[in-house]
Structures are given as structure tokens and as C-alpha cells.
Amino acid sequence: MKITIIAGARPNFMKIAPIIEAIATASEQGAEINYRLVHTGQHYDKKMSQDFFEQLGIPEPHANLEAGGGTQAEQTANIMVRFEQELLANPADLVLVVGDVTSTMACSIVAKKLNTKVAHVEAGIRSGDMTMPEEINRIVTDSITDYFFTTSEVANNNLRNSGINEDRIFFVGNTMIDTLLKQMPNFKQPEIWKRASLEQGQYFVLTLHRPANVDQDQQLKVLLQEIVNLSQGLPIVFPVHPRTATMLSKIGVEAPNLHLIEPLSYLEFNYLVQKAKAVVTDSGGITEETTVMGIPCLTLRESTERPETCTIGTNELLGTDPNALQPAMEKLFSGNWKKGQIPELWDGKTSQRLIKHLLNLIEPELVA
Template sequence: MIIDLIAGARPNFVKIASLIHAIQQDNASIEFRLIHTGQHYDKNLSESFFDQLQIPDPDKNLGVGSGTQAQQTANIMMRYEALLNENKPDLCVVVGDVTSSMACAISASKLGVKVAHVEAGIRSNDKSMPEEINRILIDSISDYYFTTSRNASGLLLKQGVSKENIFFVGNTMIDTLLKFQPKFRKPIIWKDMALSKNEYFVLTLHRPSNVDDPVKLKKLLELLNECARNLPVIFPAHPRIKKFLKEQNICLDNFKFTEPISYLEFNFLVANAKCVITDSGGITEETTVLNIPCITIRENTERPETVEIGTNVIVGTEEKKIRKAISTVFTNDWKTGQIPELWDGKSGERIIKILKDFNL
């Protein structure tokens, strides 16, 4: 069996790594092509990410680059379609909910290549998020569904997906986290900023709802700066955010801005932080497994298990809720989390075992 593994953004490679390791360890009768769409370009991704995750360089880089979502979608579809016309795999495996996953799933399905969706069935029920549209589209045309929770499997069943095509396997992102946890390493900023365990915050913000409105962004960052109580806030900020702060002459005394941080170093920071503040979904999964308090600056989540049994709390952008959550961190009254079912580091192995049984 020959499968295409599709990745276009950093979280995709973290999830795909688990599948590659499982194929290699099992000596499975599965050949794969690692397809990098080029949706995101990151120096840490291109120069060190593959080495850190112990995965091979991509077999093909579609090189789509930046652009609007429509432009990226069109370019990915056209370039992947051309690749498929040269050599079709037996199966196209897409992970998560980025534009690359959606676009490649459509191209594959239109050319009669079966599609498997890893991380199927999750929903935020918020269609203002581009990722939500992608999830719905991918699930609507997939042939096989690998889910991270029983809730996700249940949603697919309610939507008419055949039970025989749904497989509750756990979370491949957590596979990679657990595999490489012993190799987490201090970034240069640990020494340069004189950081110490449990004495700093980690912040990530990227969603348009948080960063595209200058007034809202300024208010949010100044609030977080105040609530940090003189502890450092480590923020790998996008260049446009740094530019905005400089232009507006906004002073954030507690903020420590960094360049993008590689996987092993970033997760070292997360694992030793007092708290993580984020609008990312994937990071809430990692903090739950690492048992680190996590505050989500969103109104909803597609990963409810991180809230229901994990360490994540959703506060939106309401000042009162943000203040209360951070205050709870300082009083050490944060809830004790549990690790969700099958988030045990073996999800990739389960997926590859299932794929081997497919008669494609």
C-alpha cells in the first residue's frame, strides 16, 4: 500500500511524525510519500524541525507560499492534482484542519483516491473560524475517520458516517509529545532571560479574532501585562504584532518577545511554565497532558475534553474572567487535570495497524 501523508503547517508535522515512526518501527507493508504543501514557511521548521522530530525531508514540496485562503486553496489543489495525475497513491491521509488538509482531501477525492482524516469529528460550532469550515468539508468527503475522542466518534455517527469507517484511536500529537518529552531542552532565552521553573507565563496568539483588531489587541496585551504581576510573559509574536506595538509605542514591561521557537525548546518552556495563555487548540492538548494550567483566549473550543477533564479553562476576552483565571493560577488553586482516554502515546501505532488491514 502506498499512502500520501499531507502536511502544510507546523502542527501537521507533529501529528504526521507519529504515523511515520509507527510505519518505520513496524516495518509495515506500507510505503509513504510525505507531501509538504508549503502553506507555512518557518526557519525553525525548514532547518531543524525534521531533525528534532526524526522524520525524513518531504518527498515533495508543493511550495504554495503565502496568500489569501482562496489563493492557497486553489494553488494547493492544482499542484497536488498534478502530482496525483503523475502517480496516484492508494490513500491520502490528512491531519487536522488547516487549508492544506482540506485542499488535498478535495483533490484526492475528485480523482478517486480514498481519503483518511486523522483528528476527524471535532467541532467548535463556530463557523467564523476558517478551521471549522475545513473540518466540516474534510469530514464530508473522507472515507475513513480516525478520532481523538469518543465524543468526536459520536458526532460522526450522528451525521450519518458508517460505524465501520470510524476508528477511535487517540491523539497522534500526544504521541509525539510523549516520545520527545525526555529530549525537551532549554532554549537560549532560558539563560538570557534568567528564567526559572514556575516563574513565567507562555503566551501564543494567532487567531484573527484576537490579533486583527488593533484596539482589541492593545487592550488584551496590556491586561495580560498587568495581570502577570511582574513575572515574564514569553511571547513568540508574529512580526506584524511586534511592528504594531512599536508603531503604537505600547510598553509591555513584563513581555519578552522571541523569534519562533523550535519544537523541543518550546515544549520545554511549556512544561516548566506557571501557566500557558493561548488561542491555539493543539497547545491545550499538550498542556493537559503536561499538567500545566492553560487559559484559552477564545469563546469556544473544538477540544472539550481539555476543559472537561484537562487543565484548560476558556475565558474568551472578557477582562473579569481573564483576571479571575490568572488570579487562580497565583493562588495555586488551579484544577487538577486528567489525561483523556487513549492519549497514551500509541495512537499512530493503532492507525497503522488499522491501515494494514484495509484492502485498498
């Protein structure tokens, strides 16, 4: 079985690393399976890409499409044109895509038009927010996918409700948590730890990049001021996403306890998360990691595609109104934040289950 694995952007890398490892293990045990890793180049900044490959032990990609940036349409078109050439030159039995970035959707479309089967890892998640490019990517990808590998029963139900047959849905767990659990012993203290005199449980980690929070200068300014005002003077470490840096330079919010830093590597960032008092974010993936690490998470979004982090885990969805921060911070400082539990099958063995299913699915078809 020949599998082409797609990696496009930072959120993908944590998800493909354990899948590649599981393929290598299966091959060593006699399974006829190999892979070709294609990096689309959607994220081309070293901190956003190359560091992850090095730290997570991901082999060098067999191909880098170097699709680069541009608008949503330009990036999608570049990836599709270049991946079509790649797949024609190197045919596969299956194209495996992960997550919900532009590369996920673009490569799925190319594969299906070349009559190649598609497996979607992290299928079925939905936020219900059609203003998010990621939501469109999810819906389009799942509308043409052959095999759906899911992280939760919520995702399973989303797929069932859209008419997907049960025999194409495989509840395997969360590959990103495979990586998290494996890498925990390797977390690395970042330079900001000593520079800001951080202490365990006595600082916040902040990440913001969603358009609803960072594209309007007044919204971003009020959010930051409110977070600073409610932090009781504890340090706030804010690794600044490139998207956010441009707007921050315009609004000029400063505070003695607000530390704006460059994006961190995976091992450094999660070192901070694991030891933080809480995380304030508008990310999706970070809410999964905080849930597994038992760290309170305050999410500044109106909806989430990962509701299990709220119903089971340590996450609370606050919305984008800065006024929602005060009661949440009061609950946090009073010691009344929920403890949370780890969702089913988020156990570090997801990738093994996933590859076992793929072998059972594809091998009989190849023989036939």
C-alpha cells in the same frame, strides 16, 4: 499499500512524525505498506517548517509543492492545482491528511475527485465557530472522508450526529501526544531562559494569533495590558507569530516583564511550556500539550474544538473579553487551579493503532 501523507503547516508536523515511524515499523515487520510524503509548502518559514522536520526526525519530503502564502482562496487553489499533478504522477491507494489546515481540505478534495480514498486523522473535532477557516476545513474534509481517526468520544459523537456510519470511525487517540511523549527527554532550553532569568513555575508563556485577538489593535492592546497587570511581575514570554508581529508594531505595548521573541522550535517551545506557571493562549493544539504536561492553560477564545482539554484536562475557556482574565488569574495565584487528567488513549501509542486499522481496512480491498 501506497499511502500519500500530506503535511502543510506547523500543526501537521507533530502529527505525521509518529505515523511515518509506525509505517516504517510495520514495513519492517513484513506488512506491505509504504508512503510518499508530500509537503505542500503552506508554511514556508524555516522556524515554522524546516526546524520541525529536523527536530522530529521526519524524513525529507518526497515532494514539496511550494504553494506558499496568499489569501485563503489563492492558497487553496495553488495547493489543489499542484497536488493534482503530484497525485496523477504518483498514484496512491490512500491519501492521509491530518488536522484542519488549508492543505488538509485542499488535498482531500483533489484525492476524492481522482477516486482515491481519504483518511482524516483528528477527524470530527468541531468548535462551532464558522468564522474560523479551520472549522470550514474540518467540515468540508469530513464530508468527503472515507476513514475517520479520532482523538476523543466527543469527536466520535460529532461524526455520528452528522450521519457517519460507525464502521468508518476509529477512536485511536492523539498522534500529536505520541510526538510529545517521545520528545519530552529531548526538550531544549531556549536562549530566552538565561536572558530573562527564568525559573521553573515562575513565568508565563503567551501565544496569540487568532483574528479575534490580534486583528484589532485596541483588543490586542487591552489584552496584553491586562495580562501584564495581572502577572504579579512574573516574566511573560511571548513567541510572536508572524501574523501578530505586524499588529504589535503598531500598538507599542511595552513592560519590563514582557519578552517578545521570535517563534521557537518545537523542542524549545515545549521546554518553556513544561516549566511554566501557566500558558495563556488562543491556540488549540497547545491546550492538548498543556493537559498532558499538567500545566494550567488559560484559553482566550469563545469556543474550542478540543472540549476534553477543559472537561478532563487543565484548560479553561475564558472567551476574548479581557475582563475574564482577572478571576482566572486570581484562581491560578491562589493555588486553586484544577489538576486535570489525561484523556483516554492519549498514551503515545496512537499511531501504532492507526496503522493497524489501515492495514486491516485497505489490504482486503487491494486483494479483492
